Amino acid sequence: MTDHAAFRGLGQAFRLASAAVLLTALTSISGPVIGWSKAYASPTATADKPSTEKQITGKKPGETADHSKFEILQQDFKSGPEVTKACLSCHTEAATQVHDSIHWKWEYDNEKTGQKLGKRYVINAFCGNVASNEARCTSCHAGYGWTDMRKDPPAAPEAVDCLVCHADTQYYKKFPAKAGLPITEPMDFNGKPFKVSNLIEAAQSVSLPQRDNCGACHYYGGGGDGVKHGDIDSSLNKPSKDLDVHMAADGGNMACSACHSGSGHVWPGSRYDMEAKPQARDDEGKKLPSFAMRRMNETASCESCHTDAPHQGKTLEAIKLNNHTDTVACQTCHIPEFARGGVATKMLWDWSTAGKLKDGKPFALKDDKGHPSYDSKKGDFIYEENVKPTYSWFNGQFTYVTDNDPVDTSKPVILNALGGSANDETARIWPFKLMHTKQPIDAESKKLVYMHLFGKDSDAFWKSFDWPNAIKAGQEYMGKDYSGKFEFIETRMWWPITHMVAPSDKAVQCEECHSKGGRLEGIEGVYIPGRDDMPLINWLGYGLIILTILGVAIHTIFRIATRKQRQH
Amino acid sequence: MTDIPSSTSSSGPSSGRSEELTIRPDVKKRAVKIYTRYERFWHWSQALLIFILAFSGFNLHGTLSLVPFPLAVMVHTYAAILLLVLWLFTTFWNFTTGQWRHYLPQNKGLFAVIKFYAYGIIMGAPHPYSKSLARKQNALQSLAYLTFMVIIGPALWLSGIAYLLYGLWETMQNSQQIFSLVAFVHTAAAFAMITFVVIHVYMTTTGKTVFHYIRTMITGYEKIELTPAEEAYLEEQQPDMLKANE
Ligand code: HEM
Numbered sequence: 001m002t003d004h005a006a007f008r009g010l011g012q013a014f015r016l017a018s019a020a021v022l023l024t025a026l027t028s029i030s031g032p033v034i035g036w037s038k039a040y041a042s043p044t045a046t047a048d049k050p051s052t053e054k055q056i057t058g059k060k061p062g063e064t065a066d067h068s069k070f071e072i073l074q075q076d077f078k079s080g081p082e083v084t085k086a087c088l089s090c091h092t093e094a095a096t097q098v099h100d101s102i103h104w105k106w107e108y109d110n111e112k113t114g115q116k117l118g119k120r121y122v123i124n125a126f127c128g129n130v131a132s133n134e135a136r137c138t139s140c141h142a143g144y145g146w147t148d149m150r151k152d153p154p155a156a157p158e159a160v161d162c163l164v165c166h167a168d169t170q171y172y173k174k175f176p177a178k179a180g181l182p183i184t185e186p187m188d189f190n191g192k193p194f195k196v197s198n199l200i201e202a203a204q205s206v207s208l209p210q211r212d213n214c215g216a217c218h219y220y221g222g223g224g225d226g227v228k229h230g231d232i233d234s235s236l237n238k239p240s241k242d243l244d245v246h247m248a249a250d251g252g253n254m255a256c257s258a259c260h261s262g263s264g265h266v267w268p269g270s271r272y273d274m275e276a277k278p279q280a281r282d283d284e285g286k287k288l289p290s291f292a293m294r295r296m297n298e299t300a301s302c303e304s305c306h307t308d309a310p311h312q313g314k315t316l317e318a319i320k321l322n323n324h325t326d327t328v329a330c331q332t333c334h335i336p337e338f339a340r341g342g343v344a345t346k347m348l349w350d351w352s353t354a355g356k357l358k359d360g361k362p363f364a365l366k367d368d369k370g371h372p373s374y375d376s377k378k379g380d381f382i383y384e385e386n387v388k389p390t391y392s393w394f395n396g397q398f399t400y401v402t403d404n405d406p407v408d409t410s411k412p413v414i415l416n417a418l419g420g421s422a423n424d425e426t427a428r429i430w431p432f433k434l435m436h437t438k439q440p441i442d443a444e445s446k447k448l449v450y451m452h453l454f455g456k457d458s459d460a461f462w463k464s465f466d467w468p469n470a471i472k473a474g475q476e477y478m479g480k481d482y483s484g485k486f487e488f489i490e491t492r493m494w495w496p497i498t499h500m501v502a503p504s505d506k507a508v509q510c511e512e513c514h515s516k517g518g519r520l521e522g523i524e525g526v527y528i529p530g531r532d533d534m535p536l537i538n539w540l541g542y543g544l545i546i547l548t549i550l551g552v553a554i555h556t557i558f559r560i561a562t563r564k565q566r567q568h
Numbered sequence: 569m570t571d572i573p574s575s576t577s578s579s580g581p582s583s584g585r586s587e588e589l590t591i592r593p594d595v596k597k598r599a600v601k602i603y604t605r606y607e608r609f610w611h612w613s614q615a616l617l618i619f620i621l622a623f624s625g626f627n628l629h630g631t632l633s634l635v636p637f638p639l640a641v642m643v644h645t646y647a648a649i650l651l652l653v654l655w656l657f658t659t660f661w662n663f664t665t666g667q668w669r670h671y672l673p674q675n676k677g678l679f680a681v682i683k684f685y686a687y688g689i690i691m692g693a694p695h696p697y698s699k700s701l702a703r704k705q706n707a708l709q710s711l712a713y714l715t716f717m718v719i720i721g722p723a724l725w726l727s728g729i730a731y732l733l734y735g736l737w738e739t740m741q742n743s744q745q746i747f748s749l750v751a752f753v754h755t756a757a758a759f760a761m762i763t764f765v766v767i768h769v770y771m772t773t774t775g776k777t778v779f780h781y782i783r784t785m786i787t788g789y790e791k792i793e794l795t796p797a798e799e800a801y802l803e804e805q806q807p808d809m810l811k812a813n814e
Contacts, residue, residue, distance in 0.1 A: 326738040510637040527748040541759030552770040
């Protein structure tokens with residue numbers, strides 16, 4: 001064999017090798033490039049494009065009735081209940097149905113935890129409690145005139161408010177402090193003229209609820225636009241596709257009831273009892289062949305339309321992404337941030353600083369972005385936009401701190417503790433807004449107390465800014481024991497994030513979790529490649545490799561050294 | 569030793585030890601094709617894939633950050649599938665051609681080979697083993713390759729396939745614990761694999777010259793001792809396996 005032959009051989013081998021490299025590189029790279037787009041190309045859910053300006057709901061309106069042509073709706077309505085009476089003359093069962101709903105009762109019996117929940121009972125980390133502040137809070141009740149939480153809502157059928165859900169919102173708006181009634185004569189609220197409702201137009205404009213109907217209450221939870229949820233605010237009235245693919249006019253153009261699609265005036269999807277890992281099962285718990293076969297009034301979930309293998313195509317990428325659906329909720333990747341629509345959400349609320357006055361008068365401050373930062377009525381706030389969620393295991397169950405539970409004040413008190421862990425097969429990793437609050441408890445019994453905030457009486461905090469009286473009045477109203485001493489403690493509250501679904505190309509990227517210090521840094525009980533060190537095997541492994549290289553190096557040195565010796 | 573390129577001969581080991589000092593006078597050294605075309609293809613494509621797998625694997629493990637995570641996953645998965653196919657073919661090949669015999673452990677001479685690499689090689693002693701047609705590998709080599717084939721390899725592909733098919737067993741009880749275990753075994757085997765590769769690559773430099781063994785694996789030809797019977801047989805039956813006498 002000559003030198004030439006040897007080099008020719010080498011050259012040939014090199015050509016072969018480079019061809020192999022190229023081939024491998026091509027197959028590996030073309031995969032992801034083609035695959036990624038394929039994986040997201042076509043969700044199973046098909047939403048036909050809107051043909052009318054109305055949003056898509058769970059049930060398509062038949063549009064066989066034009067309410068403006070009904071004689072009974074052409075009266076000179078003087079009040080909301082008058083309109084309801086007219087509605088009920090045809091929709092004979094509607095009031096009974098509404099009376100059976102959480103929108104009416106504000107009551108939720110959680111069978112799994114045995115807790116009685118609902119706005120009527122819960123003390124939360126925002127305005128605290130409805131009780132003793134009714135006329136203000138019940139401006140968001142689906143009825144008229146509920147002025148006492150200690151009693152059931154008014155029983156008269158015409159106390160149901162049809163218009164708030166069904167009328168065009170340009171004609172109808174509930175006044176903020178009249179227990180759910182609108183105004184038909186000009187009137188100020190907080191020094192500014194409030195919208196006067198036009199009941200005749202409103203009655204004739206009815207349709208299936210549009211987003212701004214639901215939003216009239218749900219956007220403003222916690223006392224202002226976007227305050228409470230973070231993923232539900234008025235930006236969802238006309239969202240861009242980047243903000244919400246389902247609700248955008250050029251996206252799904254869906255109304256809330258497209259997903260919260262119930263019937264008989266009852267909608268699925270209450271936060272009080274969630275399904276964190278939806279299963280295609282029937283009522284007896286037997287597995288169904290597909291999610292499409294779930295009952296209509298089952299929990300609204302992504303899987304209802306997209307199934308638990310939502311990433312389409314037989315590509316490796318789709319398979320890899322679908323492998324996540326047993327541990328990671330869809331929302332975790334597909335809602336990268338909440339409060340993305342230009343409306344800030346309240347992240348912190350410190351009631352303990354409320355009541356400061358300037359020249360004897362309450363005042364309000366704003367931060368440098370124009371968001372409220374202080375209000376004498378409510379204390380200090382932090383508002384934020386474009387917030388990355390906090391993540392946690394969650395099985396759909398919350399356990400609330402009720403007014404009967406003493407709390408441990410050595411650490412922040414979680415008002416609605418999350419159920420679920422890595423070993424819970426009904427749990428997945430979910431995104432949340434974690435609310436930070438300072439609110440009052442009884443300093444002796446260590447139980448949450450009721451704050452009497454709103455009212456014309458001098459005990460109401462928003463009248464006289466006197467905490468001792470306001471709390472005492474709240475406790476007395478509910479007939480609760482009270483030591484007379486209160487203190488402010490740190491509380492936390494979890495708010496699951498599930499709206500504001502971004503387009504697939506804006507979803508959270510792999511590295512944002514599969515890396516050290518990423519989004520899922522604190523999540524326990526699951527091995528996440530790229531995030532987790534395996535300390536033992538890593539130390540042994542790197543050690544072994546370093547020792548091997550060292551050994552080889554020493555061996556080489558000896559070989560070279562002794563060869564030199566031998567050559568001498 | 570005419571076939572040593574002059575450029576490398578100066579860096580090669582001294583001629584003080586030479587495998588040409590034949591022990592048995594009746595055997596002759598001839599350049600014989602000891603690695604068939606398939607064997608060489610297997611060897612080099614496997615080498616390439618293992619390099620790709622090691623880099624992409626430790627990239628997605630979080631040790632390296634050469635490429636973004638999803639690309640590392642894709643490269644790793646495709647390369648793994650290629651390697652699995654290659655190993656499947658090779659297993660088939662090994663058994664149909666009877667080549668598997670070369671990998672059977674042989675204790676005879678193991679200690680001598682270990683002693684040689686421990687200090688014989690440094691003192692300039694001759695290699696205690698010479699390649700033959702019937703046995704292409706020395707005792708230590710067999711043991712190392714056997715370890716590769718029955719421990720490191722299977723640990724990697726078994727855990728790798730389990731990793732790949734997570735979607736099929738994700739609903740099992742304790743699937744999260746099993747998943748950690750799978751990742752643990754796979755990573756441990758990957759470390760073992762890299763250790764093997766480091767030693768293996770180093771060993772290739774211990775031939776007559778630094779690149780001698782590598783060149784053999786490229787060309788397939790090696791000068792080995794043939795008995796007159798073997799030589800006659802090959803000349804008669806498989807002349808393409810022998811290089812013409814220079
Ligand atoms: C038959 C061959 C192999 C198969 C089927 C295989 C399969 C896999 C799979 C599916 C993953 C997980 C990727 C993901 O997160 O989606 C993985 C990770 C990994 N692989 Fe392989 N692999 C093979 C060979 C190798 C080899 C030869 C090495 C290194 C020398 C290696 C090193 C690694 C490492 C370090 C990880 C990361 C482990 C972790 O952090 O969890 N693999 N492999």
